[in-house]
Amino acid sequence: MAKHSQKALISLCIEVLRRDKDGYINATKMAREAGKLNHLNRFLNSAKMQEILEFWMNEYGRAKSGSTSKQAFCEEYTNRKNFDGCFLYKVHAGIPDEIKQVRGTYVDPRLVNYIAMWASPKYCIAVGKILDSIDKKVHEKLDEEELEDTVENAKPLFEQEVRKMCEKQIEHEREICYGYRDSPYELDQWEQEDLKREFREYELAKIALEAAEKKLKAWGCFVQKYCE
Known part of the structure; x- marks a missing residue:
């Protein structure tokens, strides 16, 4: 599925939180939104997820030589040098309670589809509906061209x-963002500052x-007697 279409589809179905530093997605928030927070660790450590991680490590070659899928999960993101082999990491230490919603397990955006x-x-x-729709159009085209x-x-x-599909999605995003912001998925520096200021005001x-x-x-x- 095209990258833009996938982002839009995920955003429509489940709320996501993206980390600005590296684009990684907060899987903890996704699980919480879906009511599956208590099952997230079990899923991430399941045989199926380990199989997926093994594939990604072999496909993209980002893991250190000799490392396993278990080592692709960093317990805490601290030093970028120690992070190069990780597709998943946890962020907890040093996060104040005021923004505790950003804590959790973050996954490589290329893995977010599985989450x-x-x-x-x-x-x-x-x-499934999108794939069926594409399959139908492909077969119509095959019949048309014999x-x-x-x-x-x-x-x-x-x-x-x-x-x-991707072109339509990009055009749709431009229509949504025209005269307002550059992207429906990310905020620029000024928008981030505005959001943080308004969040502090809200708090x-x-x-x-x-x-x-x-x-x-x-x-x-x-109160009820004299004010309501």
Whole structure:
């Protein structure tokens, strides 16, 4: 599936949190949103996930020589030099409670599809529908051009349909972002600063509201009698 289309589809089915430093995705948040937080570690350590990690290590050659899929999981991201062989890592130490939502296990964005399929049945169904739609268009094209239904003939038509989907998605993103922001998936430096400022304002307002509620509670039943 095209990268832009996959990002959009995942975002529609399940909320994601992306780390600015490296683009890694917070799998803990995805699992929490799907109500599967207690099962995340079991999934990440499952035989199936280890098989996937072995594939990625062999395919991309990022793991250190002689390392295994278990070593592809870093317990804590601290030093970039110690991170080169990792497709997954945890971020907990040094994260203040004010932004505790960023804590958790982060995965390589190229692995997020597997996390999404595990976490969200809605995503699995959506992917299946897209593949069925592409398959239908490919076979219509084969019939139209009177081509034999073979892998050699179907592959370029499949890639063509995927490119069309990607182009439509990019155009849709441009329409959404026109005059507003560069990307629906990422914030630039200025937008990040605006977001952080507004988040701090929200936190302060929440603290002030909690303090006001405590004061009102001290008045007990008089609040309902004289104010409501």
